Amino acid sequence: MNRRHFIIGATGAAALLGAGGTALARRSLWNPCRASLPPDIAGHEVVRAAWEGLDPARVWDCHAHLAGIGDGGSGVTITPRMLSPLHPTEYFQRLFYLNAGCAHEAPGRVDQSYVERLHNLADGMQTGFKLMLLAFERTHDAHGRPQPELTAFHVPNAYARDVARANPAYFEWVCSIHPYRPDCVEALEGAARDGARAVKWLPPAMGIDPASPACDRFYTAMARLGIPLITHAGEEKAVHGAGQPAWGNPLRLRRALDHGVRVVIAHCASLGEDQDEDRGRSGPRVSSFSLFSRLMGEQRYAGLLSGDISAINLRNRDVAIIRLLLEQEDWHPRLLFGTDYPLPGILPLVSARQLARERLLDPAAVPVLETLREHNPLLFDFVLKRHLRSGQRHFARGVFETRNFFDRKPA
Template sequence: MRPFSLSRRRWLAGGFALAAGGAAMAASRRPWLMNPCRATLPDELAHHELVQAAWEGLDPAQVWDCHAHLAGIGDGGSGVAISPTMLSPLHPLQYLQRLFYLNAGCAHEASGRVDQSYVERLHNLMEGMAPGFKLMLFAFDQAHDAEGRAQPERSAFFVPNAYARDVARAAPQWFEWVCSIHPYRPDAVAALEAAAADGARAVKWLPPAMGIDPASPACDRFYDALVRLDLSLITHVGEEQAVAGAGHPEWGNPLSLRRALDRGVRVVMAHCASIGEDTDLDRGPNGPRVPSFDLFARMMAEPRHAQHLFADISAITLRNRKLPVLRAIIEREDWHPRLLFGTDYPLPGILPLVSPAQLAAEGMLDAVAVPVLEAVREHNPILFDLALKRHLHSGGKRLATTIFETRRFFSRTPT
């Protein structure tokens, strides 16, 4: 998750530092800023030709959103935990991020039942999707030190595997789940085996925040277990702008995942490394800084990674992405068989982050689609993200249908 660019971070930190609570009240009076959290999609939108066209050519039962976050504050016995700084107006940026995240998930006004309200909103959204469509809900492990000891004080948030599993099990018609296990943990392999037995479809990492160096030999036993269990690794690459934690930005370098790939792990690089810069390690540890996306593109071109390197398209439409990057993802049809649909929910529900009008002005979206998509977003950000990506175009190209039918990739049983 990465909702804010550096400039937006500074604007928020400066503009809201005096009184985060007052800023939240001001934001609530601006409908363009806060998600109105409307309920069921009206019939005129549900049956609009643009919305219907988003499903054309797709088998909804094969469409799994492979990048969706569970969130909460731990008020419902879930075991979820968040950093105290996100609860304190004395840390205005992180405090406001929490408000925006929970508003996007429509749990911001649910005092005493935030966790439950977040899940209830997910149920509401899934009722508005075509039957068979599913979300893959992420757990999120704590940061750990080099000896594998948990560091809750350095963890932005924590979503237990058991919670993600139980939310998915309670509504199997709508949800799958993705475990999150720090590879340095002494019990990492045993925990992975248990998660696989409980139906986990993949593993989620955010190395810069969780304190994971993907190039470390300490990960090898975990990589070998992933291969043995036929589980994919969905891992953040590029700059991380939203989640504080262990503080190692260099561990988001796409090149650091060569170790996992060379051991046979199927790696899904989240967001196609669509933001930030990293050291070009192929030119040495002191190599030049280059766009993370360029390193991702280099690895996608290497034959030795062709069977194991994949990426998801979550967050690629956020306003802090450069349009040439988005255009490249759409136009590189040779990449499409290795790209996977994801929304990064709840981010599509944060209204300022995605601008259909800007994409239309750039010739990447038909202008008539803008008001329809914006209306859909107020009711169902997941459907909004799907429809937006289905209607994007650049250079006469569109994202291939196969990108959206992700079940083929994550299902370990015949479909």
């Protein structure tokens, strides 16, 4: 089941909630957005064990989304389809995302409420922990012109920067710049001066072909400045744009890697299929993860290619991929912790019980994790991933201590 179909099913139930659905459905689908953790959970051995051996000041969540509707002067925009019940998929996606971020019942201050909730969640982590907040560029055409009518949502760089500057104890920020823009290099240099830690892309949605020569000057500047690229690869249907699905193929990132850009493939390309372009234009379709694995196995990219583990625990992922990531210990120095917040706050998307049934999680941890998620989805995702096991193997400490990766490393 892909993410789009899963969310459609969940949001169909959300429509019932809006009409006064059952309390049971509300408990299973709707984030209750509870406040501080009960003391017995905050001090529970499952939670304490997750932090053991880690320096919290080195634990940065490298994949956390800013969201909103633009009601607070943020410059955030969303497609009108997300505001209209005539487009139920997009409409209920918005409701679920904002509920996950606990900003769904804040008319006139949705943007502010979303950031306040992020601040509160980060405050519930160990001192020193930070979130890397992602800007999100507009869709652009082949000439580098913005296409707002084809943009699902836009989070400006200035907004991500200002939120991070206002709360430096909790937040860093990641810029998002379209490489076809005439001013892309100047924009990147400005973002670097303003403290951006990385660049975020979602190629099919933004209209970016990572293998296009049009990206070369941007890649050259990224390598010169030592700024990494965090980019989605594999299937993505939750966000629409003007690009081609093939532009999410992990193999198309070779062009960036060959320029010396450090590339982080989001979610380790753990969803969907892509064409095996190494076998020609008519190459077979294979799992996107297998193409990510191929790139990880190429020695020339050993110091350049990484993957983040955000969203690998969603119910629409193959648990065999989680097992492989846990067992492939030589990859662990190249894996980075991320949550893909607010997704951990969408209750139907993650099942600790399912992971326990698959013997990837101790069943005794499940009740603690379920309570954690109702209060702090960030802590829930972190604790869950710290406790994932395949036999005796688990993610190494360095997977979670991501801080040093985001220091500037000019090629």
